[in-house]
Amino acid sequence: MSTIPYGRQDISQADIDSVVEVLRSDFLTQGPVVPRFERAVADYCGAKYAIAVNSATSALHIACLALDLKPGDWLWTSPITFVASANCALYCGANIDFVDIDPHTYNLSVESLEIKLAAAERQGRLPKIVVPVHLCGQSCDMAPIHALAQRYGFRVIEDASHAVGGRYKGVPVGNCQFSDITVFSFHPVKIITSAEGGMALTNDAALAGRLELLRSHGITRDPALMTHEPDGPWYYQQIDLGYNYRMTELQGALGVSQMERIDNYVTRRHEIRHRYDLLLGSLPVTVPQQHADAYSALHLYVIRLRLDRITRSHHDAFVALRQRGIGVNMHYIPVHTQPYYKRLGFTFGAFPEAEAYYAEAISLPMFPTLREEQQDLVIDALEKALSE
Incomplete structure (x- = not known):
């Protein structure tokens, strides 16, 4: 008896041809295709910047680092999510807590968030970051969450791993109107796939630059970011502790092709x-x-x-x-x-x-x-x- 899976990818001949074209090209990584994928997603969502990485988990991690989450800080998220939404706080040495869900949408409850924030303010332990999770692809109610962020001074990362292609108040999820950073996943069972892969979107140029640096070892070739003049055209500097979270050109090609559908x-x-x-x-x-x-x-x-x-x-x-x-x-x-x-x-x-x-x-x-x-x-x- 064959099994009907809960989810599966849809791979077309055009997808295959796109990947094969990269295999026959000069670049399997750090070439022109990943930037093309980033631009396609950013334009689709209406965001200024998009930074592709090897998974949504990696995107969550560097999003937290870009927002300067540190030991002693707090990150809050939903308990109904994949563990990565919470683990990203622990990767930074920060503390984690949860906000209960809305009984109808199963997303993070704005009412519970507001009550918990008021109590946390009295206790002197407000969160530095809140991560609303768009469960099943449905956006959280982001406008009131953004209003609470303005009131209490926390930053917002939308975990939209399920939600590329969705909309909130008539505009695409990922436009970052109500958040600092939005994260997508391109795992095979998601809306579109790059085999494995993720992306962080933002409208903040400084955050985008920090995300780019952190995904690739903290290394730069930009003389404007270096501590002294380059020794020569070969020169690079590690100016931060980053990671190898890059997306390959093969993944980028599959993502570009999938975006068309x-x-x-x-x-x-x-x-x-x-x-x-x-x-x-x-x-x-x-x-x-x-x-x-x-x-x-x-x-x-x-x-x-x-x-x-x-x-x-x-x-x-x-x-x-x-x-x-x-x-x-x-x-x-x-x-x-x-x-x-x-x-x-x-x-x-x-x-x-x-x-x-x-x-x-x-x-x-x-x-x-x-x-x-x-x-x-x-x-x-x-x-x-x-x-x-």
């Missing part, structure tokens, strides 16, 4: 979502809710089981779907319940909305090439899994 991909995901919404209407599940100001990129389609209306447990329903060849998944286990984070002092019960979500959530297959007959198989398997 990004709107078609998102449109197709919405067609699949509308059909899921219709077909699931009579089943004991809660379908994803969309915020009025957001147009989701729909990286994921997460349902929540109505456990009060079924006899099967969440675990058993999940296993039953997998046994029927439906490659469902879980996005995500609350970060604060991971063993590493428990050792930092976090306990179960600290973020009840996130934990309630985890007890009910299942990610159904969602990718642009999902056929209607496959979608019918998903619904049939789910109906059986919930009724047995």
